[in-house]
Amino acid sequence: MTEIDGVFMTRALENALKEIGKHEEELNALNVFPVPDGDTGSNILAALKEAYNRVEQLEQEAELSRILNAIKEGTLMGARGNSGVILSQIFRGLAEGLAKKKKVKIPEFAKALMDARNVAYSAVIKPVEGTMLTVIRAVAKRAVELSGTLENYEEFLTELSQCALETVRETPKLLPQLREAGVVDAGAKGLYYIFEAFRKTAVGELVEHEVPFEAKEEEEVTPAAALVGEESITYAYCTELVCKLNGRGMEREIEHGVRRYLETIGDSIVLLVQDGFLKLHVHTDHPGEVIERILRHGSLEQVKIDNMRQQHRHIVSISEEAQEIARTKPKRYGIVAVAPSDAIAKIFYELGADRVVLGGQTMNPSLADLKNAVDAVNGKTIFIFPNNPNIILTAKKLGELAEEGTKALVVPTRSVQECIGALTRSDESLDEEELFQEFKEGMEAVLSLSVTYAIRDTKINGEKIIKGEYIALVDDRIEAHGDDREKVTFEAIKKVVKPEHEIITIIKGDGVSDEAVERLVESLKERFPDLEVETLDGHQPHYFYLIALE
Template sequence: MKEINGKMFKQMVLSGAIVLHNNHPEVDALNVFPVPDGDTGTNMSLTFNSGAEQVEKLADDTPIGDIAKTLSKGLLMGARGNSGVILSQIFRGVAKSLKGKETANVSELSDAFSSGAKVAYKAVMRPVEGTILTVIRESADAAAKYVQPDMEIEDWFSYFVKSAEKSLDNTPELLPVLKEVGVVDSGGAGLLLVLTGFMAALAGEVIEKVDNVGAASDVEIVQEEEKPYGYRVQFTLKIDDRKMNAFNLDGFINELKNLPGKNVDVAQKDNKVIGNVDTLKPGNALNTGLRFGEFTKVTVVNTEVSEEEKEEEIPMAPAKEMALISVAAGDGIKDMFLELNCDHVVSGGQTMNPATEDIVKAIKGVNAKHVIILPNNSNIVMTAQQAATVLEGEVDVVVLPTKTIPQGLSAAIMYNPEATLDENVDEMKEAIANVKTGQVTFAIKDTSIDGLEIKANNYMALCEKKIVACVPDKLEALKNVLSNLVDEDSEIVTLICGEDVTEEEQEAARSFIEENYEDVECEVHVGKQPVYSFIVGVE
């Protein structure tokens, strides 16, 4: 075909959403760090699906420019994580280029994706090559040079996708950490899936949406149907050969039910276990499986909020001059922020990044002239900044780029509702600069990073972004964190215990700190956070 109309572009969008959904666990598995977050593929799928849902509501005779505009708005509000925000910016650029058009020929389509690349680059403060940004730029540039007048769009798009594949394959050469771990960039892989779905629609292929946690007919299935609650943990678990004799399906199911867990749907065939469970404690669910082997797929989704509740606005608070919003996971950590004059805590963290819309609703709900946001996770900073952009001209929003919970707590301690915005921002920035962060979590796969061998099921000691040790015991990992962070200038150690930490382990950790670091003040809190057994802040 020589041009595409709104109906065809709508089909392309829906096809791209399905292909990304069907394959997002494979994108999750490309994440460099072996932390059980499964974020990139999940975030990109949720983001793109948010736009696709809006596009699906449009009539088939809607002009292509309006289809692109609707897609862009849906992606903007549904964007989760850095990968989701960048994906939304790519299609913001596409929509900008197609504005007002009834149809698009090959040159106009090529210009649209080139515009997408430019807008995405501008949205990132410090663009990194070897990422989704490189893939969209290089493929759009190559495809632009390939364009010929009156060229068939199918021919051009096929070349565009092949160029994206080539660029993706080259990402390890641009980003050393990808080469060391032996993977391509996950964000770029997610984008390629979307483009592959677009090309399938152009070719007239119909892609069916499939359940990533399906089971073969000859697999034993045990299922319990109840209303979902908490987090849905979907997984594929490969049982270690040495632990096959110790693994019992009925016992495993009972452990999941006792989390407590509902909607338990588990299947086993040979050494492969697939299924899902709804639980308030996703970290504990993952720990249950990791005792027996290695997860090859993990997805964690918040299912506690119904679709109807998602549409409701946060109750409007009385008008005020200034408000503080934080992002956190774990009831204990949320309470810590609320006790520090935080007006609202958005649910989210490593296992589930909030969408732009979640943060926009929170900003509107606190009803203040000036709003300070603490993202508390490097993968949420861009989403918070995008929320601020959405409300530009309505609310004065300042995003302090806190990348860890200890940074956020230190900033919140300095927050004074009676002070001016500038005074608060200056004090909070200084506090952020004076805190060091350590974390203990478990590895979900064998790998090697910075020359350190990582073994699945072992606990990793993380100091800032660097993994300093990987050991079988979580308390031993904590000791590694402390030895790397605490020095003669340290005055306060804040220890936040996760949902998998027992009272005995908590007391053992406290005793170790008090006995070995006598010159520091030790504060121990029960954070109940998933994924991270311990979070450590040192000031």
């Protein structure tokens, strides 16, 4: 096979989806820290699922460039966590490098991989080697080296897959944390599995695995759909369509006109006009009127209309009062936050949040989830609190997709505790820059400590950790570990508390009894009589305690 086309890319995407699905739990388990919060496999799978859904909506045997555009859009909108966002940028580079192509020979594909590398690196402010980025860099370089000597894709993709695997094996040498933990980088290995899926496609091998498309149920996490009643759905119909435009040269004018129209009849608008096609997604009560409006500009290629009140599949957790205020009352500033549980979402609402997206470790919200939340807030400037280091990059991509007239600013909170500290500083009398700085100062004034358990034996910073032990973490640093949960928590607090600290806030997670919390509080008050100790019910999964010192 000397050329690849849209049919090949569709099969390769399906193989990649199944390959990642088959190894999802393995990738999730490849965590530097032996704690139950790995989600890289799930994040990559979510991006590929959305890409596959977009490709499925195209006509059979669509051209390569259209397939790649669908993958580009799908991986971006389905992106969760850093790995999902970086993967979306890799496919963006491929799509842009192979724009308007129907068939591609090896030299063209190699050049597009270099484009993918460049776009992926540019998406990360401080690129870290020993990650997914290292794999795309090595593979792109190898592809260019081979492009002058190999002519068939069977050999070419076999070489690239082998290069990806060898690079994955080298990641512990580039990141000391990986070396000490005895693991390779999860995102890097996930990208290897994608290249391996492409190799299998080239040699005619199909990956055997059933990928479920319904949401995976979590034992200790309330599904987001259960948080919102049918009455909370503002518009009934999720309307998606693809329109082939009449003629070219008026794309920008059409996009502005259609966007202004859609803003008058719906929300959750995603609109793309490029390469002679218009693609849109909108929630509205009048899908027929949307279709009539779009028909002015061309002919319909695809139409999909779902009644959301019947499906009832919302992601965003919204209190009725907060929803009503956000929908009807224009605000100078809006606040969107990510919470790992209903109880913590309630805390955020009480502190002034307009929308709370259910998410966190093992359940990172997608870019589309965050965008829907931002679009639902009637404010000129929206402050986004990701509350997890793996969600920050996804949140920052929102700046490129914000609706006209809306500004999205990311306060880079890495924990629930930092978010609470930041929100207590909220002051609408401040201007935008002053308020952003106030939020950052509130965030930085908090020292975050979390308590979980080890899911495997490992060694970190010279400390031997035994599977099943309780672990207390501060900024990705293990401060204490052992068999007694409250003792581990107490010892960790004792290590990190400083003279300037005045308050300790303990957020109780699932599975922790009131009696255990009371014993911990008594110990802390006895040891630190000058500190105020507060407790909150968080019911968060995976972490027995989330503790803030201020």
